Each structure stands twice: as structure tokens, then as C-alpha cells.
Amino acid sequence: VNIDVKLGINKFHVDEGHPHIIIREHPDMAAFRTLTLACPAGLYKQLEDGSLRFDYAGCLECGTCRILCRHSVLEEWTYPRGTFGVEYRYG
Numbered sequence: 001v002n003i004d005v006k007l008g009i010n011k012f013h014v015d016e017g018h019p020h021i022i023i024r025e026h027p028d029m030a031a032f033r034t035l036t037l038a039c040p041a042g043l044y045k046q047l048e049d050g051s052l053r054f055d056y057a058g059c060l061e062c063g064t065c066r067i068l069c070r071h072s073v074l075e076e077w078t079y080p081r082g083t084f085g086v087e088y089r090y091g
Ligand code: SF4
Pocket: 021, 038, 039, 040, 041, 042, 043, 058, 059, 060, 061, 062, 063, 064, 065, 066
């Protein structure tokens, strides 16, 4: 079973309008590119035109981006509020 299928098993309760991870206005580009490879959910993206995208909705709360790029890319990293965030399902 590939990783996308496995990730599809998890359920996300998205806290609309309250991102728990905020990207700096001018992130370090090299560090951001590292995250396009390191984030297990593939939430950091650099598009063909060079622009950067991040979507907090599928976050697995693994902390990889916080450990790697806390100061170079991230403005803020917290866990989602209360009942929001990933709900892991196994199987
Ligand atoms: Fe990706 Fe993990 Fe960072 Fe969430 S905490 S954005 S899953 S690297």
C-alpha cells in the first residue's frame, strides 16, 4: 500500500481560518525547499513559477518542519486547538 493511501486513512478536523502553522513573509528559500522534501504530508510546495505554497490542513503534527526550519521558514508552529487536527487511524 503506498503512502498516499495510508495517509488517506487519517481524518483531519480543519480549524478553518486558524492556521496552527504560519509561514514567514520572506522565508529562506533553500530551507523552504528542504521542507518540500521533508514534510511527510507534502504540504510545502514550490510551483513551476517559483512561488511557494503551504497548506496546514493535512498536517500530521510530526514536528519535522519545526525542528528543521523553526527560524528560517516558520513564523509560528503550535498544535491545533482543542478538537482540531489529525485523528490517526490505524489499519
Ligand atoms: Fe508537515 Fe510535519 Fe510540519 Fe505538519 S508538522 S507541516 S506534517 S512537517
